[in-house]
Amino acid sequence: MKKHILLFIVAGAFTATVANAQDIAQRQVPSVILNKFHNDFPHAKDMEWEMKGTQYQVEFETGWWTEHEIWYSAEGEQVKHVEEIPTKDLPNAVQTTVSKEFEGYAIDDAKRITENNKSNYLLDLDGRRYDWEVLIDPSGKVVSQRVD
Template identity: 45%
Template sequence: MMKCKTILSACILALTTIGAFAQDIPQSQVPAVVVNSFQQKFPKAKGVDWELKAGLYEAEFETGLFGTDHEVWIQSNGKIVRHKEELAKNDLPQAVIANVKKEFPGYRIEDVKKITEEQKVTYAFEVKNGSNEWKLVVDPKGNVLGKVRD
């Protein structure tokens, strides 16, 4: 239990630390191989903003009719290393929903993100019940990989 909290806290710290050194850049300063890789993977992206973070190019953008938020991290060689996308609760795998209902009865799921890194998928979201809130990271089978009381 403590190990999961430590890992989740370290991940959150790493992501916020990377953000502290972010630099907004125009697309014209993003290497062509990075832009081409991005456009091939996300041809319908709208409102693309680029940042350079710790040597990775991050594109924040929206897709779809309702403007689903995405963040994607791309290496300078064009390889996509991380993709985080906003997700509706109903789009979570049934195993995730069932396990959350079992472990957190009476809690509602909010602010769902699907994170893909190196072909590995995890889901990050909050569960709330009144003033009780938790941030969770789970695998596609619903196994809790980390949780932190919010």
């Protein structure tokens, strides 16, 4: 019974995600958004656009293994930016928190998430027994964490 409930929940979440996100061609993106995007990221490659609710989302690359996701409002304002970053670019406070609170874990993936002019760092940490997904603010405070 538990498996059926879990399957129902997962299927429902997938259906809701698909229903709320729709791939669109670049020609369907308003020019105010395209102009802002191309001005901010002139070297973007492999762009994929989606409409999510009232926002436009673009996934793209700016170099080897440097992936981005940006959400724009219909007016062309950047709402959210998620970018992969090298671990060496993490603030010292974030690195210190990882080494103290997650001793023995290695950073597998690091992303900077910027919303409302505020950045946080989403880290995938690999360990022997568990893997963690941890959100840490620039001062090193753990905002959220979950076993992955």
